[in-house]
Amino acid sequence: MKNKKECEIVQDLLMNYADGVLNPESKKLVENHLKECEECQLELKHIQDDMKEKENREQIELNYLKKIRIKTRVKSVLLAIGIIVLIAFVIFLNNFIKINSIMNRAEKSLQSNNFYKETSQMLGNNETSITKEYYKDGKYKSIWMIYSDNGVETKSIEYANSNSDERTYINEADKKAVIEKGDVLEMKNKNIKNVPFVTSRNSLFAKIGTTFVYSINTDTYDYGKEYYILKNRSENNRWEIWIDKETGLPIREINRGGAKSFFMGTNVVKEIRDTIQSYKYEFDIVTDEDVEVPDLSNYTIENTTLNMEDMIKE
Numbered sequence: 001m002k003n004k005k006e007c008e009i010v011q012d013l014l015m016n017y018a019d020g021v022l023n024p025e026s027k028k029l030v031e032n033h034l035k036e037c038e039e040c041q042l043e044l045k046h047i048q049d050d051m052k053e054k055e056n057r058e059q060i061e062l063n064y065l066k067k068i069r070i071k072t073r074v075k076s077v078l079l080a081i082g083i084i085v086l087i088a089f090v091i092f093l094n095n096f097i098k099i100n101s102i103m104n105r106a107e108k109s110l111q112s113n114n115f116y117k118e119t120s121q122m123l124g125n126n127e128t129s130i131t132k133e134y135y136k137d138g139k140y141k142s143i144w145m146i147y148s149d150n151g152v153e154t155k156s157i158e159y160a161n162s163n164s165d166e167r168t169y170i171n172e173a174d175k176k177a178v179i180e181k182g183d184v185l186e187m188k189n190k191n192i193k194n195v196p197f198v199t200s201r202n203s204l205f206a207k208i209g210t211t212f213v214y215s216i217n218t219d220t221y222d223y224g225k226e227y228y229i230l231k232n233r234s235e236n237n238r239w240e241i242w243i244d245k246e247t248g249l250p251i252r253e254i255n256r257g258g259a260k261s262f263f264m265g266t267n268v269v270k271e272i273r274d275t276i277q278s279y280k281y282e283f284d285i286v287t288d289e290d291v292e293v294p295d296l297s298n299y300t301i302e303n304t305t306l307n308m309e310d311m312i313k314e
């Protein structure tokens with residue numbers, strides 16, 4: 001009962017049969033015909049093979065597209081990381097160049113053999129501490145004074161020489177002089193021109209370290225002059241230092257909330273304020289008399305030694 005007409009009808013249905021979308025009656029008709037017709041069986045096999053091949057090709061294309069998409073994503077992530085690293089490096093380099101220039105200028109300023117430095121700090125109880133340091137050709141004098149509404153009180157006067165192991169402290173009020181000797185002072189005297197932040201940081205390694213630790217900004221202060229402000233990056237550190245762009249020397253150090261006072265006899269806070277140390281420098285104004293140890297014949301003299309070994313033992 002096989003005839004050409006039926007073959008034509010079945011072959012028209014084969015594609016849908018292979019797709020599994022025929023209604024039950026048509027499906028039954030196709031299956032019954034296939035049992036008896038080899039030609040249509042062969043045709044079905046062709047269709048199924050074609051479909052399989054097409055599916056495989058699509059899968060391969062899909063996999064290929066997926067791979068490309070992953071590659072593209074990896075590329076963009078790497079690019080983003082690269083850009084971030086580059087920006088960070090440029091910021092670091094920019095800061096390093098600034099720090100390097102500050103330190104170099106400071107070193108140059110400190111090479112001067114005639115150097116005056118004044119440090120002042122408000123002490124909170126209507127008193128201001130002033131330290132005046134004079135340096136000339138290796139000789140050094142430092143005067144520490146307290147200013148208040150009652151006047152000026154000289155607390156101590158100190159003399160040193162950069163090539164000696166001796167320091168002389170004079171107490172004017174008591175007419176007393178203490179002469180200290182020892183290797184500790186020899187080292188201290190070599191660093192007589194002591195300036196906060198700058199002096200010990202002239203090596204490349206220290207400069208790189210400083211660049212990592214401190215952020216650097218520019219701001220104006222007294223009559224619109226611009227200064228660098230270096231701040232410790234860590235959040236709980238409120239310390240900052242302002243640096244003169246021309247000399248590379250610090251003009252003030254601020255410790256935000258650095259001073260806390262309490263109501264007498266309690267732990268209740270009365271005041272929290274910033275401690276600010278201001279610095280002034282002048283070059284070529286120090287005279288020989290400024291740094292000369294005075295005649296001590298009218299003074300009571302006390303001699304002491306300060307050796308590293310003794311200090312370690314203590």
Ligand SMILES: [Zn+2]
Nearest residue numbers: 007037039040
């Ligand atoms: Zn047939």
